[in-house]
Amino acid sequence: MASIYDFTLKTGLGEDYSLAQNKGKVMLIVNTATGCGFTPQYEPIEAMYEKYHDQGLEVIDIPCNQFMDQAPGTDEEITSFCRMRYKTQFPQMKKSDVNGENELPLYTFLKEQKGFEGFGKGATALKMNALLKTQDKDFKKNSKIKWNFTKFVVDRDGNVVARFEPTADMAEVEKCVASLL
DSSP, X not given: OOOGGGOEEEBTTSOEEEGGGGTTSEEEEEEEOTTSTTGGGHHHHHHHHHHHGGGTEEEEEEEOOTTTTOOOSOHHHHHHHHHHHHOOOSOBBOOOBSSSTTBOHHHXXXXXXXXXXXXXXXXXXXXXXXXXXXXXXXXXXXXXXXXXXXXXXXXXXXOEEEEEOTTSXXXXXXXXXXXXX
16 A cells, blocks of 8 residues: 655646655645635645644645636746745645546545545535535545645654545644644
8 A cells, every 4th residue: 555655746846746755744735726715724724834834744735726727827826826925835736636537646545545524514514515516416425625725634654644625624624733743
């Protein structure tokens, strides 16, 4: 079986980024988009990065344009937007697919480790359920990434310990991350 550390991604600048360099660290891996209703989550993600990076947190930002074309820019434009608007400092990867025949092998692995468990409760969760029913009537039964800002948390030993849908409270994401540091 593969390990999280077996995967190498491309940065937005086209450089190799091996996840093996994060051995012993906690990773928050998130598929992002610059034009999504969840884009403001960059703010708490950056705050977590600033708060916990020195304790061993690494954020892996993977822009994705698969959900209603909400990340239409080039890698350079996406990075510029994130740095200027949200002051992000964490590594940003090349825009990539997280589902389908061209999905990153990393996402195949992540989805095998942690499947979809629902959007939770509340108005946003209800809206996401309604939207996805129109796109995939069986969305609750598969592990596909459902939308932008789905987050996976990997512990210091390389185990995928949690999956948070974009509707999850960011305080819960932070609580999970902090518990692993």
